[in-house]
Amino acid sequence: MFVGRKRELEALEKQYAGNDFEFAVIYGRRRVGKTSLIVEFIKDKPAVFFTGRETNLAENLVLLSGSIQASRFGVEKAPVYQSIDDALDRVFSAADGKRLIFVIDEYPYLAGAWRGISSTLQEKIDHRSKKCRLFLILCGSSLSFMENQVLGYQSPLYGRRTAQYKIEPFDFFEAGEFFPNLNSQDSAAIYAMAGGIPSYLNRFIGSAPLKEKVIANFLSPQGFLFEEPENLLKQELRDPANYNALIREIARGATRVSEIASKTGLETGVASHYLDTLIQLGIVEREMPVTEEVQGKTRGRKSLYTVKDNLFCFWYRFIPGIIDIIQHNNTEKAWDFIAEGFSAYMGRVFEEICRQYLWRENTAGRLPFFFQQEGRWWGHDPLQKMESKIDILAIQGKTHALFCECKWRNEGTGRDVLEALLQKADHFRFEQKYYILFSKSPFTVGCKKLAAERGGVRLLSFREMNVNR
Known part of the structure; x- marks a missing residue:
């Protein structure tokens, strides 16, 4: 089942709709869904999909030749090409005047079998991309290789890409x-x-x-x-x-x-x-x-x-x-x-989920202010004269701050938790201060009463966070 990745799919579709050569680099850790994203994108589109293997050049060439033969643009009784260069020529030629997607998945494996692949692709892009509508996609799981050997300044392919997609794990x-x-x-x-x-x-x-x-x-x-x-x-x-x-x-x-x-x-x-x-x-x-x-x-x-x-x-x-x-x-x-x-x-983990929730609310404009940075805070509290920490502190410049406490426990979250958060916030000199208590369990009557008296306090249970999940 394919889930999510709407933003990436929309961006890829926008690229595909154009008339020019496109070169997208898609990378991310293993099993994060890169191949599923590509397969979802290329369905019902003319495409050559090849997966590099951790084997020698000869076997990779046989497999690439087979991928070209099995592709939608069709080559009856296609040969095993004499070289990667010949195979790439065939793909670039097939994209003259029409859109064709060419995917090399697990690109680091192909590059390991033939170190000259990036230089060869550079030559093809530099000399043939202006007259063809090829949509080239290089995909890989080795983050260091993709960032250094494909996207990096020392790579022959540097400056040729038209888009890059680092595929991140889903949030909660x-x-x-x-x-x-x-x-x-x-x-x-x-x-x-x-x-x-x-x-x-x-x-x-x-x-x-x-x-x-x-x-x-x-x-x-x-x-x-x-x-x-x-x-x-x-x-x-x-x-x-x-x-x-x-x-x-x-x-x-x-x-x-x-x-x-x-x-x-x-x-x-x-x-x-x-x-x-x-x-x-x-x-x-x-x-x-x-x-x-x-x-x-x-x-x-x-x-x-x-x-x-x-x-x-x-x-x-x-x-x-x-x-x-x-x-x-x-x-x-x-x-x-x-x-x-x-x-x-x-x-x-609950702190992480709360941070993700805050960013969603921030993007939607549903918080008292739009924060620019957020994270944990720890250090010396001069008022309490002790080390202190705040689960989440979201900041807009030097004027606005949102202080958050996250409690994952079965008993109700009480007044003492809110009092402690208010005390921690006292020594910060922001002009406007707001507060959120996140809790797995409901809040006590005393906590609700103090929140109402203080103002600027939101009490948010885990169930409420998931109403519109």
Whole structure:
């Protein structure tokens, strides 16, 4: 089932409707839905779709020749072309005066089989693009290769693209389209485990109880997601062992580089290098207090590291500690271990969902002001004379601020939570201050009364956030 990607499809269709040569680069992490997007876009259109293989040039040439023969523009009894150059000539010629889409999926594999492919494509584009209507699409899962060897300044293809699409995982609300009949808390739990990757979300479609789906995918040695994060690291990295250790410690609560390095036994400089690679892969992110980001700081003593990808965060937080239990087919014990710590784990995910919600409301103009930046804040509170943190702080310049607290717990959110948030906001010197309490559970009478008395406070339950999901 194809879900979402409306904005990308509309942009691709707009490109297709033109009369000129087009060259789109589509990239993103594995299983994020790049190929599904392309297949949805090219259906009912004349196209050559070729997938590069991790094999030698000869076999890739045979497969490319077959893709050309099977294409809509038709070549009866097409030969195996003598070279990639000849095959590309045939495709460019077929697009003279008419629109034809040519997709090379898994482009890094083809480039690995023949290093001259980018230079050859450059030559074709430079000398033949003005008289043809070819729509060339290069697609790849290796982020570093696509950003450096296709989009980068040193690439022969630099400056030739007419569009680029970095395909990101779905947010919680987009992921919910996979489960239109599921209650919002189960949807949140699935998102917390699988993230926004379509291939993983598809594993949770169906009427079976959530527990059965978790057991089938994570808690069985044959499960689709049982070894998925480790396998992804092996595909992307030469030295996955240290990366495994880093991710696990961050998922378990280590946030500062010195702490992460100490727990993994790595030198701080080495750990920083590995962390930068994980950031590039979209698995880990480095955060600064949002007020310092406004000042242009990107790292420093206050930098914190978190696991950005939900699948990786969930897997490394829970699965390594129960591998032996799973291998001995004791799924109930494994499930109990996850269930015991899952509510605490959901606190981080709920903050992420609330941030996504705020951006949707911000874009729609449904907040008291349009904020330019948002993020977490932590630091010293001079009024309370202690370290403090704010779950979400959204800012417009130096004048407006929105302070948010996110509570994922079964008991009702009370007056004390709102009082604490108001106190934290007191030492900030914004002219206009607003407040939102996000809560999994309903709010107490005392909390509602204080919100009404104070003004500028919105109390928002998780159920209300999902009314128009």
